[in-house]
Amino acid sequence: MRISLKLSRIKPSATLAMNAKAQELKSQGKAVISLAVGEPDFPTPAHVKDAAKAALDADFTRYTPVPGIPELRDAVGGYFGRFYGVTPPREAVIVTNGGKQALYNLFTALLNPGEEVLIPAPYWVSYPDMALLAGGVPIAVPTEIENDFLVTVEALDKARTPGTRILVLNSPSNPTGCCYSKAQLDAIMEWAISRKVFVISDEIYDQLVYPPAEAVSLIGWWEKHPDGLAVVNGLAKSFAMTGWRVGYCVAHPDLVKALSKIQGQSTSSVCSIAQKGAVAALTGGFEYARMMRENFLRRRDLAMEIVSSWPGVKCPNPGGAFYLFPDVSALYNAKTPDSSTLCQRILEEALVALVPGVAFGDDRCIRFSYAVDDDTLTKALTAVGRVLLS
Ligand code: PLP
Numbered sequence: 001m002r003i004s005l006k007l008s009r010i011k012p013s014a015t016l017a018m019n020a021k022a023q024e025l026k027s028q029g030k031a032v033i034s035l036a037v038g039e040p041d042f043p044t045p046a047h048v049k050d051a052a053k054a055a056l057d058a059d060f061t062r063y064t065p066v067p068g069i070p071e072l073r074d075a076v077g078g079y080f081g082r083f084y085g086v087t088p089p090r091e092a093v094i095v096t097n098g099g100k101q102a103l104y105n106l107f108t109a110l111l112n113p114g115e116e117v118l119i120p121a122p123y124w125v126s127y128p129d130m131a132l133l134a135g136g137v138p139i140a141v142p143t144e145i146e147n148d149f150l151v152t153v154e155a156l157d158k159a160r161t162p163g164t165r166i167l168v169l170n171s172p173s174n175p176t177g178c179c180y181s182k183a184q185l186d187a188i189m190e191w192a193i194s195r196k197v198f199v200i201s202d203e204i205y206d207q208l209v210y211p212p213a214e215a216v217s218l219i220g221w222w223e224k225h226p227d228g229l230a231v232v233n234g235l236a237k238s239f240a241m242t243g244w245r246v247g248y249c250v251a252h253p254d255l256v257k258a259l260s261k262i263q264g265q266s267t268s269s270v271c272s273i274a275q276k277g278a279v280a281a282l283t284g285g286f287e288y289a290r291m292m293r294e295n296f297l298r299r300r301d302l303a304m305e306i307v308s309s310w311p312g313v314k315c316p317n318p319g320g321a322f323y324l325f326p327d328v329s330a331l332y333n334a335k336t337p338d339s340s341t342l343c344q345r346i347l348e349e350a351l352v353a354l355v356p357g358v359a360f361g362d363d364r365c366i367r368f369s370y371a372v373d374d375d376t377l378t379k380a381l382t383a384v385g386r387v388l389l390s
Contacts, residue, residue, distance in 0.1 A: 010129045015355050018343070022353035033380040035368045036353040038174060039242040040322070042295075044277075045288040048239060051280030055273045064269040067260045068095025068248070072275050075282040076248045080231075083206075084217045091253040092226070094260060095270050095278070099204045099234035099247035100126065101263070106200055106230055106249065107134035107166070109258040115165035118197070120151035121361035122325060124174045128361075136165070140361050145327055148178040148316040153191045166198050171216065172205040175360045175367040176325040177300075177318025179213040189221045192228070199229040204247075205321040207238035207289040210297045213319025219250065226252045237321075238289050239281045246270055246278040296322050299370040299377055306381040307368075310388055322371045325357065329364035331388050339363050350383035 018036040025032045055061075067073065073093040081087030096102040107117070107130050117131040121140040128138035141159045143149045156167065169188065171180040180188075192199045201218040209215040222229050234247030249259065269275070300317075303324055307315050312330030328342065336342040339356035343366055347353055357365030370377055 006133065009132050011359075013125055015125055015359070018347075018353050018355050021347065025347070025351070030351055032347070032351045032353060033372070033376055033383075034353040035370070035372065035377075035380055036355050037369055037371065038323075039371060040237060040240040040292055041371045041373065042240045042288075042292055044240050044244070045281070045284075047284050048241065048277045048281045052273045052277035055276035060272050060276060062272060064272050064275060066264045066269050067256060068093070068269065069272075069275050069279075072248075072279050072282075075279050076250070079233075079282045080217065080219045080250065083215070084219045086219045086223045088219070088222070088250045089253075092250050092256060094249050094251070094256045094263070095275060096234075096247045096249060096259075096263070097267055097270050098236060098245045099202065099232050101267070102232045102234070102247045102249035102259075103127070103200065103202065104130050104133070105259045105262045106232070106251075106255075107131050107136060108262055109255060110134075110198060111136040111165060114163065116161060116163045118156060118159055118164060118167040119361075120149075120155075120169070122149055122173075122175050122357065122365065123168070123361050124170055124202070125359050127168050131166075137163070139164075145314055145316060148318075149173065149176040149325070150178060150180055150184060151188070153187055156188065156191060157195075160195060160197065164195075164197055166200060167192055168200050168202065169218070170202040170204075172209060172213075172318070172320025174205065174321055175323050175355070175357070175365075176316065177321040177323045178316055179209060179319035180216065182214070182216045185216055185218060185221075189218065189229075193221075193225055201229060201231045203231060203233045205237055206233060207286070208293055208296060208322065209320040210293065210300065215320075222250055227255075230255060235278050235281055240288075240292065241277070241281065244271075244274040244277060246274050296370065299372075299374060300324070302374060303368065303370045303377060303381060306378070306385060310385055313388075322369055324368045324370065325360070325362075325365050326368075327362075327364045328366055328388065339366050342366060346384055346387050350380075350387045352380045352384050354384070 113135040131138040230251035235241040315326035
């Protein structure tokens with residue numbers, strides 16, 4: 001089969017691949033626990049499901065406007081107003097097929113061939129491949145575990161060239177769970193605006209932040225510099241709606257038109273029924289997110305206690321999301337010299353699926369998701385510890 005050259009440089013998603021391997025072992029009757037998935041283990045809230053059922057019963061089943069139904073675009077504006085005090089107008093909002101489509105289409109809309117995208121490493125697996133598919137050149141910017149894997153202005157300035165077009169920021173981060181403070185983000189934004197580097201702020205985990213860390217959005221920066229950045233978010237993680245595929249982006253109205261053009265010629269609008277569910281989510285109460293936050297915080301502490309007891313393993317205590325990203329390189333040996341072979345061994349011997357850090361741009365680490373119940377988490381981490389320390 002003849003496939004385009006462009007695809008030869010693209011890797012399949014490592015997290016989805018690891019999950020598929022775990023499913024395969026499960027189907028052979030093995031009791032595999034997956035800590036590889038990036039989704040809450042809670043069901044979608046009842047009021048959201050009810051709104052979708054009502055939409056279906058009311059035959060709300062036709063194409064909708066490409067950038068989203070007006071009430072959802074307004075609900076997105078209302079979300080930012082409610083949590084961050086800035087309400088972007090409807091024409092600055094586009095509803096997308098998950099946060100993923102917003103990101104993909106932003107790269108497509110903004111990049112000319114060969115333009116560079118600064119991506120602080122470790123990074124979410126899809127950013128480099130998305131940039132490549134859009135004709136750009138991903139540039140990984142190093143961070144230090146001692147600085148909670150947060151990028152500094154100095155590191156960004158070192159990586160910048162005349163060809164730099166975009167910087168991707170992700171706080172809380174997947175895979176590290178680490179969060180930037182407002183002061184850190186302000187310093188980076190001042191640098192980016194002064195250097196004319198467009199910022200994409202991926203805020204998909206903003207409802208899953210644990211004190212003393214604080215949720216910070218760059219929407220205030222967007223209000224001051226609407227052509228300097230775009231803010232991406234979605235319903236997947238905050239409302240346990242990963243399969244509904246609803247994300248959104250706030251950007252300059254001209255950029256929203258460009259994103260709409262791409263969407264109109266590729267996928268059209270997001271599923272009409274899912275959009276009605278999203279309106280109910282964003283305009284309803286946020287008690288459900290608080291409930292998930294409390295559970296994830298407890299599990300983070302549980303997981304941190306076990307992981308920190310492993311000699312030689314370093315792991316920052318993350319302020320958000322539901323991942324731990326420990327540096328386990330002190331435990332590498334001739335048989336398991338890197339994160340891929342180690343994860344393979346853990347899968348075979350402990351029957352626990354994890355994702356190798358190399359997929360996130362750091363081969364010293366492995367990623368655990370703690371979006372499973374407490375007993376499963378304890379059982380899985382104890383089994384991993386036994387393999388690691390054997
Ligand atoms: N951004 C980050 C950092 C993610 O971890 C994910 C999903 O795992 C996404 C974006 C995409 O989310 P969605 O399911 O809304 O496409």
